[in-house]
Amino acid sequence: MNPALIDFADPRAPQAPRLRSAFGAPRQILAARSHDEVRPVLDAVEAAARAGLWCLGWLAYEAAPAFDAAMRVHAAQGDLAWFAVYDAPAPWPQDGAQEMAAARITWSAGLARSAFDAALEQIHAHIAAGRCYQVNFTAPMFGQLEGDARALFAALRRAQPGGYAAHIDAGDGRQVLSVSPELFFDWRAAPDGSGAILTRPMKGTAARGAGAAEDAARERQLRESPKERAENVMIVDLLRNDLSRIAQPGSVRVPRLLQTQALATVWQMTSDVQADTRAGTRLADVFAALFPCGSVTGAPKIEAMRIIHALEGGPRGVYCGALGLVQPDPQCGAGAVAATFNVPIRTLQLQGRRVRCDVGSGIVWDAQPQAEWREWAAKRAFAERASAPFELLETLALHDGRHRHLPQHLARLQRSAAHFGYPCDAQSLTDCLEGIARAHPTGLWRTRLLLDVQGRARAEAFALAATPVPVLLALAPRPFAFASSEFVRHKTTRREHYAAFAPEPDSGVFDTLLYNDDGEVTETTFGNVAALLDGRWITPPEGCGLLPGVGRAVLLREGRLREGVLRLADVPRVQEWAFVNSLRGWLPARLQR
Structure with a gap:
């Protein structure tokens, strides 16, 4: 088993230092294979954290009937809940060699466009019949991994930085690599269960723009879109209702509504829904009130899950479930706990070398198939970016020792480096090109300037013949x-x-x-x-x-x-x-x- 890694933002203070820790061999594994075992596992996790231990793990989407038998799901393939219990975290590994190793995924075809359009047509029929307001429809794609899973996790973190990332190796070839940007809930609880809970549903998406002007325009369109705003507000209302089941009367509030967040490949819309939990609330009660998160079901939740069950051909697994850490919270006193869980979107599930990546979106009445298909492509981009190593490239004409349009090429390369998060030193780029120019002082040449993920630049030149026209x-x-x-x-x-x-x-x-x-x-x-x-x-x-x-x-x-x-x-x-x-x-x- 690989040591577990967690790289979580502080959901209440985004500028605060991130929780970046490793976990070695666990002292205990807590797992549920049946719905009857899910609540006892959560009770054991909470007891361990209140005793000073650290628990890292997940619930599969198919665990939902453990909290409400009316929730329809497919039969699970594996554990419904899985947590490793640790004495304490260890420092983040310092050896970066594994992180820079190559990992490649060869993807096979996912859901066909015709099947996608047919599913949306069925959802629109359900909405027209008054069964639901929104359905979160998803589908998987599969691939084969070449290389190391830890290197793949590093590539995923580069592709989708920030958020709530974790790599969990559950043994028997099962691994979960999550770089989810979405907070499910953060609960800070005193020993008696009273405390503060924050949820941050993410609903509403727009692809990032090609340049600064287009990017700003797309962010504005997302912020002002009646469809995207309605999609988010529906889930906010659902979560307000869910939180009221464990909240002190009158404490449910929405301090932030319809905020836009820039991610690597998409703009996302989020809202904050908060409450104060009642004394006597337990971790299992929090899950019973909230799970699965409304952002990955639709509204109303029970009916949306029935429609999902009919539309989707199999279980989602960890995707759309919950993944997180339950830890002691000494700042709130002995026996207090902090539980932080993401919604495992932007998440890969591995079984040996087989890789699964799911993508989905919330379908409402005015959702258009072409726009939703493009949204799926934008959401998949994190996995495509991490699927194989690549270098940034500029191709320049070198004529009699001088590079044509040199400032423009360097500026474009630097913009790409900023986009992909590659270190980029302007002087090293210039030094590479000057070396190539000195080595080829006459004639016409094609120069390739390359920059790798570690910020190392190199250049090469090839003779360039004239091109017959037209x-x-x-x-x-x-x-x-x-x-x-x-x-x-x-x-x-x-x-x-x-x-x-x-x-x-x-x-x-x-x-x-x-x-x-x-x-x-x-x-x-x-x-x-x-x-x-x-x-x-x-x-x-x-x-x-x-x-x-x-x-x-x-x-x-x-x-x-x-x-x-x-x-x-x-x-x-x-x-x-x-x-x-x-x-x-x-x-x-x-x-x-």
């Missing part, structure tokens, strides 16, 4: 499903999605013209595109899903290009085409008919 472009045979990916908006060595559209060798085709799911032209596999339409040269805007190339930016700034959406229906009217990038410049092109 170049031939071929229209992609299908939409480019990755148009919204961060691995499109930022240039990296992760290029499998582009490689799938690369022209066949010896076909005479220079590059492939891509378009998104909405039928909007985006770019080619290694450059931007320009089109002469209605007497104006236009290039697709970043919002269509493309890499904002340096050559493109120069032409826009000079006024030689304007941004404009180019749809497939417009393609027959295009008078001229051009391929554009910083390396090759402006290349006249023609589109294969």
Whole structure:
């Protein structure tokens, strides 16, 4: 078994030091295999923490009937509750070699779009019939892990920093790697059960924007969206009602409503719901009142769970359950405890080398399938980012010892480093490029500047031959499903999605013209595109899903290009085409008919 790791924010003081600890061999394992055993396990966990011990573990979503038999779930595959009991935490490991080791996941196809649309249609029918207001629909995707689970956890923490992260190895090949940003509850309780409880449901999502302006616009749209606000308020009302079951009369309150939070790949909307618990409240009572969190069921909870049971083909497991730490709280006196649990979204479940990642969203009456499908893609991005190591990349033209558009390339690389959390020292980048320039003082070269996750820069150069023009472009045979990916908006060595559209060798085709799911032209596999339409040269805007190339930016700034959406229906009217990038410049092109 790997030592357990926990990296939790302080939910009541986000700027306070994080709880970052390791846990060695447990003194005891407390596990429940049946619903009758769940409450006794929670009672034992609470007793251990009140006696000064530390308990780290989880409840599966399928534990819900232990608290209310009306909650419908699938049969569990494994423990309903699992906690390891420790004497005390140990320091976070200092050896970073394992954290920087390679871990790769090869994913298989998840839920088909047709099945997704059919499920949403059924949910809308249930809402129309008055059965529910919101249903949280989810589905898994599966993959195979190559490498070390601890290295994968490190990659996940880089991909989804902050929040409430934990790596728990339950033995027998079972591991849970959670980097959830969502707080389920934080309960600070005196020995008699009285205390303060905070819940922070997360409902309402928008993908991050490509640049600062687009990012700010998307945050504003989320904050002002009637649909997203309603989705969040529904769950706030549900949690207010749930908390009232254990709260002192009149103590339930909502001090923060509809706050936006920036995560690595998405904007999320959260609200705080607080209460003071009554004397006599036990940890099992807290779970009985709140579990599962309304943000992963829908409203009303019982009916939403029945619909989920009918729609989803199997158990969720730890995903959408609860994962956290119950520890002694000496600041509140002997016998006091602090229990902090996340909602295990952004969570991988491992069984040996098999990896499971689930994603879902709350479906309300005005939810649109295309928008929800894109939200799922944005939520999956944390796993895709962590699925394989990659370097940041800039490709520059080196002509007679000077790099073309050097400041613009360095600025773009630094923006990407900030986005992915890679250390980036401007001087080391400059030193690499100066070394390449000195080694190649004459001729035309293609320089590749790379930056790895540890902030190490390297550069390499290759001879660059002139490109015969006009170049031939071929229209992609299908939409480019990755148009919204961060691995499109930022240039990296992760290029499998582009490689799938690369022209066949010896076909005479220079590059492939891509378009998104909405039928909007985006770019080619290694450059931007320009089109002469209605007497104006236009290039697709970043919002269509493309890499904002340096050559493109120069032409826009000079006024030689304007941004404009180019749809497939417009393609027959295009008078001229051009391929554009910083390396090759402006290349006249023609589109294969």
